[in-house]
Amino acid sequence: MSRSALGPGGEFDRIRRIVSALGPSAPDVGDDCAVLPDGTGRVVVSTDLSIEGVHFETAWLSFEEIGWRAAAGALSDLAAAGAEVIGVLASVGSPRGAADGHLVDLMRGVGAAATAAGGVVLGGDLSASPQWVVDITVLGRAGAPLTRRGARPGDGLWLTGVPGLSRAALTAWRRGEQPEPDARRAFAHPAPRLALGRRLAEAGARAMVDLSDGLAGDAGHLAAASAVALDIELDLLPLAPAVVRAAERQGTPAPVFAAEGGEDYELLAALPPAFGAAAAAALAMATGVPLTRIGAVVEGSGVRLWHERCQVRLAGYDHFA
Amino acid sequence: MSRSALGPGGEFDRIRRIVSALGPSAPDVGDDCAVLPDGTGRVVVSTDLSIEGVHFETAWLSFEEIGWRAAAGALSDLAAAGAEVIGVLASVGSPRGAADGHLVDLMRGVGAAATAAGGVVLGGDLSASPQWVVDITVLGRAGAPLTRRGARPGDGLWLTGVPGLSRAALTAWRRGEQPEPDARRAFAHPAPRLALGRRLAEAGARAMVDLSDGLAGDAGHLAAASAVALDIELDLLPLAPAVVRAAERQGTPAPVFAAEGGEDYELLAALPPAFGAAAAAALAMATGVPLTRIGAVVEGSGVRLWHERCQVRLAGYDHFA
Numbered sequence: 238m239s240r241s242a243l244g245p246g247g248e249f250d251r252i253r254r255i256v257s258a259l260g261p262s263a264p265d266v267g268d269d270c271a272v273l274p275d276g277t278g279r280v281v282v283s284t285d286l287s288i289e290g291v292h293f294e295t296a297w298l299s300f301e302e303i304g305w306r307a308a309a310g311a312l313s314d315l316a317a318a319g320a321e322v323i324g325v326l327a328s329v330g331s332p333r334g335a336a337d338g339h340l341v342d343l344m345r346g347v348g349a350a351a352t353a354a355g356g357v358v359l360g361g362d363l364s365a366s367p368q369w370v371v372d373i374t375v376l377g378r379a380g381a382p383l384t385r386r387g388a389r390p391g392d393g394l395w396l397t398g399v400p401g402l403s404r405a406a407l408t409a410w411r412r413g414e415q416p417e418p419d420a421r422r423a424f425a426h427p428a429p430r431l432a433l434g435r436r437l438a439e440a441g442a443r444a445m446v447d448l449s450d451g452l453a454g455d456a457g458h459l460a461a462a463s464a465v466a467l468d469i470e471l472d473l474l475p476l477a478p479a480v481v482r483a484a485e486r487q488g489t490p491a492p493v494f495a496a497e498g499g500e501d502y503e504l505l506a507a508l509p510p511a512f513g514a515a516a517a518a519a520l521a522m523a524t525g526v527p528l529t530r531i532g533a534v535v536e537g538s539g540v541r542l543w544h545e546r547c548q549v550r551l552a553g554y555d556h557f558a
Numbered sequence: 559m560s561r562s563a564l565g566p567g568g569e570f571d572r573i574r575r576i577v578s579a580l581g582p583s584a585p586d587v588g589d590d591c592a593v594l595p596d597g598t599g600r601v602v603v604s605t606d607l608s609i610e611g612v613h614f615e616t617a618w619l620s621f622e623e624i625g626w627r628a629a630a631g632a633l634s635d636l637a638a639a640g641a642e643v644i645g646v647l648a649s650v651g652s653p654r655g656a657a658d659g660h661l662v663d664l665m666r667g668v669g670a671a672a673t674a675a676g677g678v679v680l681g682g683d684l685s686a687s688p689q690w691v692v693d694i695t696v697l698g699r700a701g702a703p704l705t706r707r708g709a710r711p712g713d714g715l716w717l718t719g720v721p722g723l724s725r726a727a728l729t730a731w732r733r734g735e736q737p738e739p740d741a742r743r744a745f746a747h748p749a750p751r752l753a754l755g756r757r758l759a760e761a762g763a764r765a766m767v768d769l770s771d772g773l774a775g776d777a778g779h780l781a782a783a784s785a786v787a788l789d790i791e792l793d794l795l796p797l798a799p800a801v802v803r804a805a806e807r808q809g810t811p812a813p814v815f816a817a818e819g820g821e822d823y824e825l826l827a828a829l830p831p832a833f834g835a836a837a838a839a840a841l842a843m844a845t846g847v848p849l850t851r852i853g854a855v856v857e858g859s860g861v862r863l864w865h866e867r868c869q870v871r872l873a874g875y876d877h878f879a
Contacts, residue, residue: 281592364613
């Protein structure tokens with residue numbers, strides 16, 4: 238992808254079409270390397286691999302949605318660091334028979350997600366592939382990047398957004414049905430919590446993780462990295478109607494369904510006890526994203542999930558399973 | 559991949575095994591984001607996608623070689639920018655049935671290539687996949703990163719190393735034969751020209767490109783990006799015996815065979831006229847890599863390739879073809 242002019246060749250015609258479709262969202266791409274603009278703070282980077290048949294099916298999503306979702310999932314890692322977005326790199330494998338328009342649409346979705354997050358498309362790589370493959374690398378900057386380490390006993394545990402909608406969409410598709418609109422939107426067009434992530438960092442968050450592997454799985458990483466235990470009250474999880482109905486169809490309690498769902502791209506943050514309901518309401522108001530206290534950090538190790546006064550054992554979401 | 563402790567789960571056991579195998583080549587990985595160490599110069603970044611059946615076959619290479627080669631190919635982009643290596647991110651898709659040992663070996667190869675280049679493994683992502691997929695993102699720093707733009711009429715065109723060996727290996731495998739050792743080594747264990755790339759930048763190189771798409775293809779990018787024409791004398795290309803024999807088998811003149819071969823990961827640099835044979839010999843001596851003048855930058859556009867006083871038309875290497 239290049240604003241540097243490219244030499245002749247079919248592969249480069251394809252790149253030229255993508256760059257033209259991306260317009261200002263890819264201002265200066267196409268050399269061997271992309272050069273990051275100067276800025277203050279540490280550079281943070283993350284990468285996220287999406288594969289057709291594992292993470293998505295082309296029957297479920299438009300190509301623009303496939304690109305958006307792959308980019309948004311990676312951008313969510315920057316949100317968890319409390320970082321500002323610089324830009325994204327996209328490595329895309331496309332089947333030999335695929336229409337060039339699909340590749341252009343996919344990259345249009347990547348570009349739209351990058352732009353919506355305040356960044357640009359910095360570069361990428363294209364290859365033939367037996368199935369669609371999208372690997373997105375995101376780069377950002379943060380004064381003091383948040384990690385999963387640093388939660389302390391006494392901190393409150395706060396959750397952004399409404400979990401379980403992606404899972405509701407997935408279970409519908411896997412039954413051969415169309416998901417409800419809210420569930421479909423959460424899966425196809427997730428909104429990485431960048432603004433709220435930065436606000437939580439400014440509000441003194443001590444540790445943060447995004448819920449790509451689901452609340453049940455990712456809470457375990459935060460607990461292990463911080464060497465603490467987490468008590469989570471599943472009955473405090475905010476529940477969307479589509480999640481309640483999807484859980485009912487499956488005969489699973491809705492909070493359990495929501496906690497086991499992967500790829501919500503919400504954030505779980507540990508905040509000092511001084512951060513209370515009023516501060517949370519102000520942040521939620523400012524960003525338009527719900528912020529809910531769902532538990533506490535305590536001494537010990539591991540995650541205890543409570544549902545109707547019972548401790549429950551839940552599975553994390555595993556892409557290899 | 560994490561020095562941050564990870565929560566429980568099969569996917570994370572896999573990551574723990576990789577981190578343990580990588581040892582000091584992955585000092586601090588596993589959070590949502592990797593944080594780059596501070597340093598001077600601009601941050602440069604590039605990404606390179608390798609897919610089983612397109613870029614390699616598991617019958618040709620060990621898994622450690624697959625990892626090394628994928629990382630080395632991406633690191634070569636940093637060499638072309640004249641950059642120092644910070645580190646790499648590895649997104650790896652592995653077949654569900656694959657032995658965990660293969661994944662660990664692959665990552666060992668990635669780690670070895672990163673370490674040999676002066677960097678570390680910063681992070682990555684793992685997924686199930688129908689076939690092996692390796693996407694490597696490389697990060698580096700350069701005071702004034704070189705690009706493909708900036709070559710001027712009158713500049714000399716200099717080539718590192720000996721081109722065509724990767725193609726000699728590929729043609730042997732595709733005939734069902736074993737490549738000659740030199741050819742096999744060039745394909746399985748390429749050495750990105752990082753030290754020589756930096757020396758060329760210090761020596762005043764005006765534009766540089768790596769030959770991942772072959773001399774014939776990548777020279778076209780340098781010409782187009784710099785808005786100049788290139789005259790390249792194919793008869794000046796240094797020829798390895800294995801390339802001469804492979805070309806002979808195929809009934810192709812050896813310089814043409816070498817110029818059309820992809821994935822050599824050598825560099826093509828435009829240097830001012832003052833850079834002469836003595837300066838080149840000193841750099842070659844210091845780095846142990848041949849450096850050969852193969853042509854000149856002239857006014858105009860496009861690449862003219864000369865072989866035995868005739869202008870020839872060659873194809874670039876196209877992964878979609």
